[in-house]
Amino acid sequence: MASFPAPDLGAARISAEDVTVFCDFFYKKTGISMDASRRYFIDRRLEERMAANECRSFREYLSLVKFQPGGAEMQALINEMTVNETYFFREDYQFNCLTKRMLDEIANRKDPRRERIRIWSVPCSTGEEPYSIAISILENWPRASDFDIEIIASDIDTRALGKARNGIYQARALHRVPQRVRDTYFRKVDSESWQVVEDLRDSIDFGIVNVSDPVQMSRMRGIDVIFCRNLLIYFDDLSRRQTAENFFDALNPGGFVALGHSESMSRISPIFLPRKFPEALVHQRPLA
Amino acid sequence: MGLLKARSGSAIPAAADAAEEPRLDHPDPMLRRRAVQALHGDPESVSVLVALLREEGDNLVRQAAFLALASLNSEKAAHGVAVMLSDADAALRNGALETLASMPTHAGGLLEPLGRDEDPDVRIFAVLLAGELQDSAAGAWLLSLAASETDPNVCSNLAEALGGTGLPDAVPALEAIAARFPDEPFLAFAVETALQRLHEA
Numbered sequence: 001m002a003s004f005p006a007p008d009l010g011a012a013r014i015s016a017e018d019v020t021v022f023c024d025f026f027y028k029k030t031g032i033s034m035d036a037s038r039r040y041f042i043d044r045r046l047e048e049r050m051a052a053n054e055c056r057s058f059r060e061y062l063s064l065v066k067f068q069p070g071g072a073e074m075q076a077l078i079n080e081m082t083v084n085e086t087y088f089f090r091e092d093y094q095f096n097c098l099t100k101r102m103l104d105e106i107a108n109r110k111d112p113r114r115e116r117i118r119i120w121s122v123p124c125s126t127g128e129e130p131y132s133i134a135i136s137i138l139e140n141w142p143r144a145s146d147f148d149i150e151i152i153a154s155d156i157d158t159r160a161l162g163k164a165r166n167g168i169y170q171a172r173a174l175h176r177v178p179q180r181v182r183d184t185y186f187r188k189v190d191s192e193s194w195q196v197v198e199d200l201r202d203s204i205d206f207g208i209v210n211v212s213d214p215v216q217m218s219r220m221r222g223i224d225v226i227f228c229r230n231l232l233i234y235f236d237d238l239s240r241r242q243t244a245e246n247f248f249d250a251l252n253p254g255g256f257v258a259l260g261h262s263e264s265m266s267r268i269s270p271i272f273l274p275r276k277f278p279e280a281l282v283h284q285r286p287l288a
Numbered sequence: 289m290g291l292l293k294a295r296s297g298s299a300i301p302a303a304a305d306a307a308e309e310p311r312l313d314h315p316d317p318m319l320r321r322r323a324v325q326a327l328h329g330d331p332e333s334v335s336v337l338v339a340l341l342r343e344e345g346d347n348l349v350r351q352a353a354f355l356a357l358a359s360l361n362s363e364k365a366a367h368g369v370a371v372m373l374s375d376a377d378a379a380l381r382n383g384a385l386e387t388l389a390s391m392p393t394h395a396g397g398l399l400e401p402l403g404r405d406e407d408p409d410v411r412i413f414a415v416l417l418a419g420e421l422q423d424s425a426a427g428a429w430l431l432s433l434a435a436s437e438t439d440p441n442v443c444s445n446l447a448e449a450l451g452g453t454g455l456p457d458a459v460p461a462l463e464a465i466a467a468r469f470p471d472e473p474f475l476a477f478a479v480e481t482a483l484q485r486l487h488e489a
Contacts, residue, residue, distance in 0.1 A: 116292065134291055150292045203291035214328070238390050241355050245325075248348075271351050 014043050018058040022046065025062065030078060030156060031212025031239040045080040049073070079159040086128045088169070089176040091229065094258045095132060097279035098225060099140040102256050106224045107143055109254060116148035119225045120250070122211060124153035127164025128173055129227060130204045131196055135185055152223075154209035165206050167196030211243050220250040229260035232268065244269035251285040258282045312336070317346035324352040328359055338368040341380060354383045358390040366394035370402065373413040385413055389420035396421055399429045408439040415442065419449035427453045434461040440469050444478045451482025458486055 019042055023034045034042060046058065053073065055061035065073050089095065098119075106117055121130040130153035137144050155161050170193050174182060186194040195201075209216050211231070226247055232240050247257050248271050257272060258280065259265060265272050265283040272283035308314070310322035324340070327333040337353045344350050357365045372384035388395040395417060402414035415433070418426040430453065434446050443465045450458040466479040 138291065145290050147290075148292050149290060200291075202293050205294035238355075238358055238361075241351075241390075242359070245352060245355055269351060271348055 013056075014046055014058050019043070021062070022058070025066075026077075026081065027236070027239075029074065029212075030210060031243070032081070032234045033236040033239070034081065042081075045077075049077055049080060052076075075158055079157045082123075082155075082157045082160070086125050087173045087176060088128045089132050089136075090128065091261060092132070092136070092176070094227070094229075094280045094282070095136040096140070097258070097277050097282065098133065099136050100279060101277045102225055102282065103137070103141050103143070106254065106256075107147060110147070112146045112148075116150050117225075118150045118152065118223050119227070120220070120223045121151065121153040121227045122209060123155040123157075123228075123231050124161075124164055124206065125155055125157070126160045126169075126173075127153065127167060127196075127204070127206070128169070129153070129229070130164070130206075131167065131185075131200060133227065134200055134203055135181060139181065150205065151203060152205045152207070154207050156208065156210050158208060161206050161208060164204075165201065167201045168193050169195075211246060212239060214246070217246040217250065220246075222252055223250045224252055224255045226251065226255070226257045228257060230263070232259065232263050237268075240268045244271065248272070248285055253285055254287045255285050256282045257284075312340055317349050320344070320346070321349045321352045324349060324356055328356050331360060331362060331364065334360065334362075334364050334368040338371065341372060341383075342375070347379070350379070350383060354387045358387045361391045361394065363394045363397075366391055366398060370395075370398050373402065374405070374407055374410045381409075381413060385416055385420070388417050392421050392423065396423065396425050399426065403429065403433045408442050411437070411439065411442045412445045415445040415449050419452055422452075427455050427458075431455070431457055431461050434465060437465075438468075440472050440475055443469065444475055447475070447478040447482040451485040454486065459483065462486075 016036075016039075019036050019039060022042065023036050026032060026034050036042070046061070050058070050061045053061060053064055055064060065077055068074070103117065110117065119133060121133060124130050130151050134151055137149060153164065155164070168189055169186075174186070174194060177186075182194065185197055185200055187197055189195050209220065211217060211228075212235075228243075228247065232243060235243065244265065251257070256275070257265065259282075266274060271285075273286055275282050275284045308316070308319055310319040310326060312320055312323045314320050314323065324337070327337065333356065337357050341350060341353050344353065354369075357369055366388060369384045369387045372380050373388075375381055375384070388398070399414055399418055399421075402417070403411055405411055405414070411433070415430065418430050430446060430449050434443070434450060437443050437446060447462055447465060450462055462479045462482050466476055469475045
């Protein structure tokens with residue numbers, strides 16, 4: 001059967017100047033500082049989105065992204081450009097710190113009849129982190145049943161959020177999950193995949209939040225613990241400082257921020273107190 | 289109790305209403321901070337923020353004000369912040385330095401006038417700023433200052449900054465500094481360390 005040739009959408013149509021323009025635009029929209037030296041990564045993803053929209057030039061595509069009503073293409077672009085590689089109980093020393101130290105400190109300041117504990121996982125990617133937090137609490141915090149605990153999980157990538165809500169994972173994501181825990185909180189879908197049980201899926205509040213968007217961030221308040229791991233490494237200094245200020249506002253006094261192992265709040269902003277627990281170093285909003 | 293069911297439709301807790309109106313002169317620092325945050329993006333806020341920083345003692349409010357100035361990323365903001373490099377308050381000077389470093393496009397042009405300041409401490413901050421900017425113009429400015437600087441403490445900072453530039457021209461500039469102050473052993477050490485860094489780079 002004859003077919004029309006596919007439009008020529010080769011990499012040559014994206015110039016170095018285009019990449020610079022794109023990086024500036026993407027930074028302003030998301031706070032994520034794309035390194036122009038990652039040309040291959042950026043070009044490939046831009047080409048895919050240009051092909052999907054049948055755009056014949058980068059300029060045409062950029063106009064679409066900027067001015068499309070509803071912003072669907074901007075969201076698709078974000079989904080392509082963000083990285084979502086993770087697994088259950090990654091850097092679990094911080095979850096141990098949560099259940100052995102942080103939650104008790106927070107709980108001691110709350111009235112369990114009136115005040116809930118609120119934990120925020122951002123970016124939650126495909127859900128491994130918030131589910132790990134929930135399982136850690138249920139398994140390891142003896143006072144879990146005394147409190148209402150709300151787990152909020154957000155990401156900028158809607159495709160990742162969709163996967164997180166479905167809660168279906170392959171063996172690779174589950175390699176650090178002990179068999180007993182897997183038997184308790186997952187059900188086998190087929191020989192390759194497992195799904196988080198419905199009760200646990202229903203207990204995570206998934207939603208889209210761009211931490212660089214002041215309007216969206218102004219709605220995040222009353223949080224007790226923020227897990228924000230391996231996000232700030234993609235931000236430039238100014239966006240990091242702004243995000244630190246936003247987290248400060250989102251937290252209750254005495255609340256904690258846990259960053260990735262290669263990230264240091266002390267190099268970003270002096271407004272948090274470092275708290276060195278035996279399991280992990282975290283950052284605390286001062287009580288007063 | 290235990291894990292709550294997710295609320296349908298919205299993952300986001302609603303913000304609590306503020307009980308009081310934020311004001312820059314409010315006795316509660318959190319409300320002063322919120323008033324500063326409300327100025328974000330306002331290009332006319334530079335003088336207000338700089339004046340506030342000179343009076344404000346609370347670190348949280350200061351950080352918010354510096355961030356607001358950094359976010360403006362304008363020549364006017366850079367000039368306003370640069371004035372604080374000569375303040376007696378070390379925390380204010382450091383905050384000003386960090387803020388200038390975050391707006392390199394506008395801070396680079398300030399090196400020349402700052403390098404001519406009579407106060408050696410201001411020149412030291414200019415050197416530190418050039419070290420933070422890490423671009424070729426800042427490197428060239430460091431070399432030009434090194435050729436004429438007469439204060440040993442400024443030269444000590446120059447040595448450290450030049451050691452980080454990786455510029456071949458930094459070697460004779462450093463040797464000239466060492467020759468200019470034969471009776472300052474700490475400076476000889478600073479120059480030696482900088483030369484070692486350059487050779488290793």
